[in-house]
Amino acid sequence: MIVGLGDAYRRVLAAFLCALGPRAAYAVMAALARALYRLAEPLRRHSEAQCRAALGDTRTPGAIADMAAQAFVHRAWNLADLMLAGRFIRAGSCHRYGGAIPEPYLGLLLRAQRERKPVILLTAYYGPYDLLPLFLGYNGIQAGAIYRPHGNPRYDAYRNAVRGASGCELVPTERAIGRLPEILENGGAAAILADHENARRGVAVRFLGLPTIASRAVGLLAEHYGAIVVVAGVRRRNKAFSFEFVVSDIFDPRAWRDETDAVAYITHRYVAAMEKIVLGDPAQYLWAHRRWNMESTGRAADGLHADATRA
Numbered sequence: 638m639i640v641g642l643g644d645a646y647r648r649v650l651a652a653f654l655c656a657l658g659p660r661a662a663y664a665v666m667a668a669l670a671r672a673l674y675r676l677a678e679p680l681r682r683h684s685e686a687q688c689r690a691a692l693g694d695t696r697t698p699g700a701i702a703d704m705a706a707q708a709f710v711h712r713a714w715n716l717a718d719l720m721l722a723g724r725f726i727r728a729g730s731c732h733r734y735g736g737a738i739p740e741p742y743l744g745l746l747l748r749a750q751r752e753r754k755p756v757i758l759l760t761a762y763y764g765p766y767d768l769l770p771l772f773l774g775y776n777g778i779q780a781g782a783i784y785r786p787h788g789n790p791r792y793d794a795y796r797n798a799v800r801g802a803s804g805c806e807l808v809p810t811e812r813a814i815g816r817l818p819e820i821l822e823n824g825g826a827a828a829i830l831a832d833h834e835n836a837r838r839g840v841a842v843r844f845l846g847l848p849t850i851a852s853r854a855v856g857l858l859a860e861h862y863g864a865i866v867v868v869a870g871v872r873r874r875n876k877a878f879s880f881e882f883v884v885s886d887i888f889d890p891r892a893w894r895d896e897t898d899a900v901a902y903i904t905h906r907y908v909a910a911m912e913k914i915v916l917g918d919p920a921q922y923l924w925a926h927r928r929w930n931m932e933s934t935g936r937a938a939d940g941l942h943a944d945a946t947r948a
Contacts, residue, residue: 647792651720659725659878662717670713674706684708684924691845692919707920711764711873718765721878723799726768731775731803735880736768736871738776742884746778746826746867753824755864756780757855761832761911762923764872765880767800769828772871772882774803780826781806783813821862831855832911834930840904844912847929851908856900865889866903868910872918883917886910 654662674681684705693701726734738746749756758773758780760766770782782800786809787793797807805828808816820827835852842851859866868886873879888906893899915922 647795651723654717654720655724659721662721663714663877666713666717667710670710671706673713674709680709680925681705683927687928688919688924690929691847694846704920705924708922708924711921712923712925714873715765715767718878719767719796719799722768722771723802725878726771726775726802728775728803731772734878735874736772736775736882738772738778738869738882739884742867742869742887743776745865745887746776749865750778750826755821755824755862756826756867757821757859757864758826758828758867758869759831759855759907759911760828760868760870761915762830762926762928763832763870763911763915764918764921766830766871767796768871768880769869770800770805770807771803772880773826773828774801774805776882778826779804779806780828781808781816781820782828783808783810783817783830785810785830817858818862821858821864827858829855831907832926832928834928840901842905842908844908844928845915849929851904853900853904855907856903859903860890860893860899863890866907868907868914870911870914872914872921883914885913 654665657665685702688705688708689696689698689701692704696704726736731737737743746756760769770780773780773782782805784797784800784807787796801807817827831852833852834849839850839852840856842849844851855866858864866886866888867884869882869884872881872883874881886906886909892906893902896902
């Protein structure tokens with residue numbers, strides 16, 4: 638019954654936001670997000686602690702608090718974007734909302750697709766990341782997008798219907814270990830949200846100045862299949878429901894041909910490129926995402942531990 642009520646609420650909210658239009662819908666969701674953020678004290682402390690650990694040397698305490706709060710607004714806009722995209726974004730209107738992949742990157746990706754060269758496209762918890770598969774498909778890039786299923790199967794189906802409307806394949810994480818090699822072996826493109834820490838085994842890197850462990854999987858796959866690696870994201874512009882497709886790096890096997898540890902090289906390079914995207918507008922990064930391990934992350938651990946002891 639609770640799931641059913643949640644689905645009914647989602648349908649009503651989607652209809653309401655679409656009726657309002659993007660500008661009013663963004664304003665309503667921003668007001669709701671700010672009210673909820675003020676009430677969610679543990680989440681607020683955690684978001685501010687991570688933001689402060691990563692950017693505190695370059696921002697005032699007030700700016701850190703504002704940035705973490707605005708990041709939560711962007712999180713609420715992710716839901717609004719899904720609901721609005723189902724009505725407004727089509728093949729003929731995608732470019733109007735800023736979903737065009739800029740040149741020369743679009744040409745390079747389309748050429749790789751024609752020549753059946755494998756591509757690994759990486760992104761982070763940044764901006765409207767849920768819309769990435771939708772924009773890829775409407776740009777003519779048919780990719781397999783790896784995603785983590787939502788706990789509510791009905792909402793998961795709704796979200797996937799929007800994200801997959803342009804023809805991209807949506808691959809749940811439990812199928813990724815088998816499906817990813819198939820896609821790359823056949824010269825296809827795979828889109829991966831690669832912004833996770835892998836504490837058990839991986840490559841030691843720094844992300845936003847803080848130590849973390851990145852999975853070796855991307856590097857291993859890229860090296861084995863000779864894949865082109867693309868690091869990209871979708872960023873919101875100042876106008877409501879308006880975006881830009883940002884590519885921060887693109888490289889192929891020639892880049893690591895002379896490296897003694899190709900996996901480490903690939904990993905360090907794509908993490909640095911994701912960092913570049915985040916620093917373009919840090920308020921669009923999902924600071925609530927538990928990005929760093931508290932026990933292994935110097936300044937982040939200190940800040941998070943201090944906040945935890947005050948809870």
